[in-house]
Amino acid sequence: GGGSSLRMSSNIHANHLSLDASSSSSSSSSSSSSSSSSSVHEPKMDALIIPVTMEVPCDSRGQRMWWAFLASSMVTFFGGLFIILLWRTLKYLWTVCCHCGGKTKEAQKINNGSSQADGTLKPVDEKEEAVAAEVGWMTSVKDWAGVMISAQTLTGRVLVVLVFALSIGALVIYFIDSSNPIESCQNFYKDFTLQIDMAFNVFFLLYFGLRFIAANDKLWFWLEVNSVVDFFTVPPVFVSVYLNRSWLGLRFLRALRLIQFSEILQFLNILKTSNSIKLVNLLSIFISTWLTAAGFIHLVENSGDPWENFQNNQALTYWECVYLLMVTMSTVGYGDVYAKTTLGRLFMVFFILGGLAMFASYVPEIIELIGNRKKYGGSYSAVSGRKHIVVCGHITLESVSNFLKDFLHKDRDDVNVEIVFLHNISPNLELEALFKRHFTQVEFYQGSVLNPHDLARVKIESADACLILANKYCADPDAEDASNIMRVISIKNYHPKIRIITQMLQYHNKAHLLNIPSWNWKEGDDAICLAELKLGFIAQSCLAQGLSTMLANLFSMRSFIKIEEDTWQKYYLEGVSNEMYTEYLSSAFVGLSFPTVCELCFVKLKLLMIAIEYKSANRESRILINPGNHLKIQEGTLGFFIASDAKEVKRAFFYCKACHDDITDPKRIKKCGCKRLKVAARSRYPKDPFEFKKETPNSRLVIEPVEDEQPSTLSPKKKQRNGGMRNSPNTSPKLMRHDPLLIPGNDQIDNMDSNVKKYDSTGMFHWCAPKDIEKVILTRSEAAMTVLSGHVVVCIFGDVSSALIGLRNLVMPLRASNFHYHELKHIVFVGSIEYLKREWETLHNFPKVSILPGTPLSRADLRAVNINLCDMCVILSANQNNIDDTSLQDKECILASLNIKSMQFDDSIGVLQANSQGFTPPGMDRSSPDNSPVHGMLRQPSITTGVNIPIITELVNDTNVQFLDQDDDDDPDTELYLTQPFACGTAFAVSVLDSLMSATYFNDNILTLIRTLVTGGATPELEALIAEENALRGGYSTPQTLANRDRCRVAQLALLDGPFADLGDGGCYGDLFCKALKTYNMLCFGIYRLRDAHLSTPSQCTKRYVITNPPYEFELVPTDLIFCLMQFDHNAGQSRASLSHSSHSSQSSSKKSSSVHSIPSTANRQNRPKSRESRDKQKYVQEERL
Structure with missing residues (x-):
């Protein structure tokens, strides 16, 4: 229809007719009108649309009918407005009249009250009831209409969205029709777009009725923008159907409906933020104004001025008008398109004022909102399989x-x-x-x-x-x-x-x-408590110096850095590349004892296994670290390994005795195709982890070949070096491990019989009744009179306003119940008493704790606590995070460390030193070395300079580690783990714990193992108890709680003398590993070596560094200290059962393994007689002579 109409328009335009009514006669005009009528009606019969131009009239008289369309809108608007105003006027007059009449009736009611009571008001009541019923009906209809258009219900929302969608549809139809002339003849039954537009407008009319009913103020409703849009778009469509004509007219006003776009998106819950709502509002107002103004220019420019008889029109498309309005708003005005009609130019004059203001304010704000949109505000789209x-x-x-x-x-x-x-x-x-x-x-x-x-x-x-x-x-x-x-x-x-x-x-x-x-x-779910782990690492360093560095390196992923030179960094970095992994053990290990599997993994698979996950009869799993030879490996046991990468650990899973028995290169141990020997009772678990497995035919089949194989695990050269070690029994009768449930030691019997609470309710920690802080405070003179040795000095910086660092986490590992009471190292805190009072609530249940009020920067305070005789000096600060300058955060700790290192000491009491850098294996009494085969006591010259005092300093800023050692050559940009203080175990920074996040994600058992090693036995049950009371609760010793003492702990083994002295001089680390494991169930996992041990010339440097998991062939030196996991020794406590009741002479003679020579009781300090002080002084002199 469109194409034919355009072609017809061009043909008619070529043969235009001149219509001059003043110069034509009536006959000629009638004949011309009849001819024109015939020319017009013939195409209508052929269902063709003939557009109307200025030259070709559509009707017989050649008149245009635009005024009829406009009049329909004007009559509707002003007629409705007149009716509303008339109704309001009549209603006002009626109200005034009724008001006057109401006063008269009210007076009559007062005067004729009795007659009203007799029933004269009954007709009035009926009338009022009728009015009330009418008002109720009107109100319900009004409420219903309001609900329908309010978008508060699903129906209302659908209706509102539908009206908006149809308005946009009507606007699209206008865009399509804008390519046709302004006015044209159309047959409603043949024109599809007119039919659609008619259907849309019928719907708009119904919706207008609903809005009118729901409106409270009809006058304001009549003047609303949406109502005006309906007045000038709906009636002309009905006129089009009646006249068979189409006039574009004011249909462009439908673009004003775009202003509601923001509301529609909010109804659909698409727009939620204020910025997005504001952005859509600005865009919708800008675009709707732009399109509406373009529609008006398109109308007047294509029509012309009425007073010019529409002769000054110009053919502009709608989109050219859109372009014209944009260049006008932006004040660019290229001049290629411009308005020719007077109406168009007049409109442009007023539009440029408002349009320019809108353009200048809206566009920058829109750009700002778009620019301020979150760059990272999208949504993550998950990738399948990842x-x-x-x-x-x-x-x-x-x-x-x-x-x-x-x-x-x-x-x-x-x-x-x-x-x-x-x-x-x-x-x-x-x-x-x-x-x-x-x-x-x-x-x-x-x-x-x-x-x-x-x-x-x-x-x-x-x-x-x-x-x-x-x-x-x-x-x-x-x-x-x-x-x-x-x-x-x-x-x-x-x-x-x-x-x-x-x-x-x-x-x-x-x-x-x-x-x-x-x-x-x-x-x-896991919570990695940095204070707990940081102080736990430091506490373990008090028991085995350098352990904090080794453990921190184990759960941090570090690449192997190869150094060819024979320096300490070469051996340190070889160990740094080791990490902790877990892997399920092969079924070839089922039925073997833990030490046997551990030795097999180390010798043959080049893997170090330190723990297993054990599942009990009720399927609860727990991690057992070096459980000893009483535990047999089950099917599907998870092992914890120290290795350089995850691929190496796979050997423990792939190992098959039938296929890999004769393989010497561990890299060739890969998955084999043979069927492994399956244990019949695969799902059978022992009822107790300490229960020996009964010998079954299957277990015997597995065990016996390994028994035959054990002698061959060492090379002939290694056999010769070990002498007759293999022929000795696995454990001597004196070292026999006793189950506390069956054969309790004397000290355990005493605990049970005396009914005294010596451990907490879980049996994991030593415990004592709460003590007042005044009872543990030492003055400087009292501390000087107390001969402290082998103790732990904690230098703490803090004040009343400092954040608590949780000193309980430092003390708990040092009070683990797998130590005997006499093995506990005395802890002396040196610091502000105001700060320590705030921490004391969590410390008052631990024995052997003293406080010296003072400052760690005071040398007098440090000498009073015999810092030169301590096993470890810990330097902590609670003020580190209160300083903005990162380089100054560690100033207190660095100053304290340098202060201690610069101190000089007298050698007169050096003989009292109980050096803790080595320990005697369980069962060997240090006080009677002649009666035991082990001489593990490592005696070193007494400390005369502060440089040799074992110190561990906590740092916040990693780069500050360069200030701790003045003799190192560390670059300030060197990573913390590569620096000498960290490698030596004398510095610890909380940043190394960051690696635990990823380690825990990949394997949550790693965190459990680290916490078990570091905290001394903290369990979820204990945490729940502390969460309940924020303090340890004492408990009576029972077989169940005493069984919890039977767990291994970390220690350092000296090679200078004792049963391993022959291996200390040029022996292999692997031989030491096997001997310690078989003889004492001790699991070695590293070396603490003197820094200059590799030099041929002797060095005076006493600094040591950590070597993690050295290979089998690694050569030992006599000064090495070996990190090991030692078993709990039940016999060690028997000879000490009455230690506290011994005389001064016996006490001093057995103090070689004790931490404190004499700690005077401060419970009754005020009432203590002078004779007590003289006795203490006398005792100090006696011990000094020793």
């Missing part, structure tokens, strides 16, 4: 780089995990560059985990885990922990099943996590 984790909390360049370096380390198996970071602050340029470097595995989204919408964006419900990083350097640790706990609550509230691994700064805040209903550590 897991993802969400990392949130403290997201900075340092924390992210440390995390990614460890998480994406090449030593791990292929990490097919995508890391999604969620933080409410956009990353800076450096962090953004870091994300771009790892773009294949890292994505960043801006948002908060406290907002469920943001959690949905990162698909937290399908995430494998959520990791929460803490700010270790914050000034308020409790506030930081509270923030992370709120993050956990928010995430668990959104998805209770998600696995969460969070960092916590303070130990006491872990209790709040237990209050979260969906928090379940059995399902993988």
Whole structure:
């Protein structure tokens, strides 16, 4: 229809007729009108649309009918307005009249009250009831109409959205029709677009009726923009049907409906933020104004001025008018398109005022809103077959780089995990560059985990885990922990099943996590408490110096750095490349004892196994570290290994006795195709982990070949070096391990009989009744009179306002119950009494703790506590995070460390030193070396300079480690683990614990093992108890609690003398490993070697460094100290059962393994007679002579 109409228009335009009514006669005009009529009606019969132009009239008289369309709109608008005003006027007059009549009736009611009471008001009541019923009906209809258009119900929302969609549809039809002339003849029954437009407008008319009924103020409703749009678009459509004509007219006003676009999107819950709502509002107002104004220009320019008889028109398309309005609003005005009509130019004059103002204000604001949109505001799209984790909390360049370096380390198996970071602050340029470097595995989204919408964006419900990083350097640790706990609550509230691994700064805040209903550590939820682990590492260094460095290196992923020169760094870095892994043991190990499997793995597979996960009869699993030879390996046992990468550990799973028995190269141990020997009772577990397995035919088949094989595990040369070691029994009768449930030692019997609480309720720690802090405070003179030796000095910086660091976590490992009471090292705190009073509530249940009020920078205080005779000096600070300058955060600890190292001491009391750098294996009494085959006592010259005092210093800023040792050559940019103080175990920084996040994610057993090793036996049950009372509860000794003492602990073995002295001089580490394991059930896992031991010339340097898991052939030197996991010795406590009741002479003679020579009782210090002081002084002189 459109194409034919355009062709007809051009043909008619070529043969235009001149219509001059003044010069034509009536006959000629009638004949011309009849001819024109015939020319017009013939195409109508053929269903062709003839457009009307200025030259070709559509009717017989050649008149245009635009005024009829416009009049229909005007009559509707003004007619309705007149009716509303008339109704309001009549209603006002009626109200005034009724008001006057009401006063008269009211007076009549007062005067004729009795007659009214007789029933004269009954007709009035009936009338009022009728009016009330009518009002109720009108109100219900009005309410119904209001609900229909209010979008408060589903029907209303559908209706509102439908009206908007149809309005846009009508606007699209206008765009299509705008390519036709302004006015044209159309047959309603043949024109499809007219039919659609008619249907749309019928719907608009019905919706207008609903809006009119629901409107409270009809006058304001009549003047609304949407009502005006309906007045000038709906009536002309009905006129079009009646006249068979079409006039574009004011149909462009439908563009004003775009203003409601923002409301529609809010109804559909698409727009939620204020910025997005504002942006859509600005865009919709700008575009609707632009399109509406373009429609008006299109109308007047294509029609012409009426007073010019429409002769000054110009043919402009609608889109040319849109272009004209844009260049006009922007004040560019190229002049290629411009308005010719007077109406168009007049409109442009007024439009340029408002349009320019709108353009100048709206466009910059729109650009600003678009520019301020979050760059990282999208949603994560999960990749099928690939897991993802969400990392949130403290997201900075340092924390992210440390995390990614460890998480994406090449030593791990292929990490097919995508890391999604969620933080409410956009990353800076450096962090953004870091994300771009790892773009294949890292994505960043801006948002908060406290907002469920943001959690949905990162698909937290399908995430494998959520990791929460803490700010270790914050000034308020409790506030930081509270923030992370709120993050956990928010995430668990959104998805209770998600696995969460969070960092916590303070130990006491872990209790709040237990209050979260969906928090379940059995399902993988873990809280890595940095204070607990940091102080636990430092405490283990007090028992075995350098252990903190070794353990920190084990759970950190470090690449192997090869050094050819024979320096201490070469051996240290070889050990640094070792990490901790877990792997299931091959069925070839089933039925063998733990030491046997451990030796086989070390000798043949080149793997060091230190622990296993044991499942009891009720299927509860627990980790047993070096459990000893009484435990047999079950089917499907999980082993904990120290190795350089994950591929090496696979050997323990692939090992097959039939296929790999004669293989000497461990790299050739790979998966074999043979069927392994299966144990019949595969699902059978012993009822007790300490129960010996009964000999069954199957177990005997497995054990016997290995028994035959054991002698061949050593080379002939190694056999010769070990002498007759293999022929000796596995354990001598004196070293026989006793089950505390069956043969309790004397000291255990005493505990049970005396009914005294000496351990906490779990049996994991030594315990005493709560003591007042005044009873443990020593003055400087009292401390000087107390001969302290082999003790631990804790130098603590803190004051009333300092954040608590949780000293309980430092004391608990030193009070583990797998030490006998006489083996406990006395702990002396040197620091501010105000600070220690705040910590004392968590320390008052531990024995052998004293406090010297003072400052660690005072040499007099340090000399008073005999710092030159201590086993370890720990330097801590609670003020580190209160300083903004990172280089000054560790100033107190560095000054204290340098102060101690510069001190000089007299050698007169050096003979009293009880050196703890070596220990005697269990069962060997140091007090009677002649009666035992072991002489493990390592005697060194007494310390005369502070440089030789064993010190471990806690640092906050890694780069400050360069200030601790003045004789090292460490570069300031050297990583912490490569520096000499860290390698020697004299410095520890909390940053090394960052690696635990990724290590725990890949294997949550690693964290359990580290905590078991470091904390001295803290369990989830103990944490629940501390969460309940914030203190250890004493308990009576029972067989069950005493059994908990039977667990191994870390110690250092001296090679200078004793049963391993022959191996200390040029022997192999592997021979030492096998001998210690078979003879004493001790598991060796590293060496603490003098720094200059590799030099041919003797050196005066006493610094040592850590060598982790040396190979079998590693050559030993006599001065080496061996890290080992030793068994709990039940016999060691029997001879000490009455230690506290012994005389002074016997006490001093057996003090070689005791920490304190004499600690005067301070319980009754005020009432202590002078004779007591003189006795103490006399005793000090006696011991000094010794």
